[in-house]
Amino acid sequence: MTPSRLDLTFQALADPTRRAMVERLGRGPASVSELAQPFAMSLPAVVQHLQLLEASGLVRSEKVGRVRTCRMEPAALSLAEQWIDQRRLDWERRLDRLGEHLKQFPEGEPT
């Protein structure tokens, strides 16, 4: 089965280096070497992480001259956020229903 956009996004976020890259890019665009700088990691390893981030749509990059500049793409993050929000809504609705149900039993345990 081809992984969906949501699969790829959560997969991309499942690694601390990739999350740190997204954190950095959330504050503004950066070149590949700027992104690599905080990590004790080979450039090919950094590029591999970036490829996963690009495949997920969380990051896009553009090469101008010899410099590749990376940017965050908030749309992919929104997709993940919406999925999580929906679970929270389901959960809250369920608690509301439970609350309504328990109101029928003002004292003691429901039977």
Next chain:
Amino acid sequence: MTPSRLDLTFQALADPTRRAMVERLGRGPASVSELAQPFAMSLPAVVQHLQLLEASGLVRSEKVGRVRTCRMEPAALSLAEQWIDQRRLDWERRLDRLGEHLKQFPEGEPT
């Protein structure tokens, strides 16, 4: 490196079957066989997905007699949500700063 709670949570959410299980549990507890029911999948495969969900903290399960009942744990989901929210905040702050910057150049391109 030991995977962090956030690594495990995003990893757990990176699979459509596991997301479907969390969606189901968001609407209320379910037994393992109820969870397995919508999937054309062996029970061991379902149990393996559940183990990843439990390792991440998204789901907990409890065996009473012969029935193992699974529940969603909203706290793990909140952790992932907070991480994503923080990225969106960074991004919005950055857009605000850009907006402030561009106000200094009411016409034409900033130099």
